[in-house]
């Protein structure tokens with residue numbers, strides 16, 4: 001068969017120089033030459049082309065970078081015989097076929113006029129033909145398992161999900177794990193979940209309850225038809241923490257915008273979440289982040305969830321994030337697990353998946369002492385004295 005004339009050892013050496021850009025080690029040579037028939041050659045090439053080494057080199061070339069020692073690589077490639085022998089081998093290793101007449105003539109002429117062998121390997125690696133071959137050969141290569149859970153406790157695993165991280169960055173927030181925090185988690189998980197559930201679209205109507213001037217409102221205004229931010233905008237929330245209840249946002253929403261946004265899509269309204277002034281079935285998404293725990297205990301929170309359900313269209317999505325106690329005594333403005341279970345058990349609403357309450361049985365963590373210093377990060381689990389809690393987020397579908 002053309003291209004298969006060299007000995008097993010030299011084929012393995014050449015394949016290493018061409019595909020992964022380095023000399024084969026003695027152990028790899030021994031393994032590579034074992035059971036060396038046509039099937040063995042194919043398997044070796046498939047393994048090399050699927051390797052992280054090759055994938056890093058190809059990505060670097062795609063980005064216009066070079067990862068490795070160029071001189072050493074060129075020297076290695078120069079040791080692979082005459083120009084035409086090298087070109088034929090490069091075709092075989094990278095494109096999986098013998099070199100055609102035109103290609104062979106083109107590349108041998110380029111080499112004769114001074115091009116490097118590395119530039120030939122690079123051209124073949126970046127060719128459309130190679131792209132197609134790579135897609136067929138290794139379609140699942142490099143795709144890491146990712147955590148896609150929606151109903152859960154604030155989950156550090158999400159910082160390893162590229163799709164989720166892209167949303168986090170799109171919100172203008174840091175993806176540095178050292179700054180991991182429940183607030184960016186809530187915003188990102190809201191968008192991630194509503195997208196996966198098909199509820200967040202260009203034509204969606206969205207209502208936020210206890211919205212304050214949260215950043216995600218402005219992002220949603222750029223990605224949905226209509227966003228209504230509702231909040232009491234009165235009382236203690238005008239003074240405490242981030243002054244979330246500042247009523248000025250109703251008059252001058254642009255002053256609170258972290259980035260430019262479609263002003264005609266976002267409106268702020270003074271409204272009690274327990275009595276929403278909208279008709280039944282108005283919205284595709286109704287959500288509330290870190291708010292209902294302040295609405296007057298269980299009765300206030302239940303009234304709000306029912307109202308959120310009422311104003312949703314059938315099939316719409318209710319997203320709720322609040323404080324969930326992991327262990328310790330009851331504390332005001334937090335919910336014990338059984339209380340939370342009762343909250344979300346409302347007629348006409350169904351969890352889109354079971355709630356994973358076990359996240360912090362899998363992680364070791366330091367709970368941030370909110371009385372000592374609430375600004376410490378990572379900020380995923382917190383405590384008031386002995387009451388240790390985190391964020392729970394759930395997605396419920398209106399039946």
Ligand SMILES: C[S@@+](CC[C@H](N)C(=O)[O-])C[C@H]1O[C@@H](n2cnc3c(N)ncnc32)[C@H](O)[C@@H]1O
Nearest residue numbers: 210211212214231232237244245272273289291
């Ligand atoms: C902790 S802040 C959260 C604000 C915003 N969701 C965020 O994540 O930044 C709680 C908000 O709930 C609002 N709030 C309190 N009671 C409310 C009620 N009954 N109806 C609507 N909003 C209320 C407060 O004004 C405040 O803005």
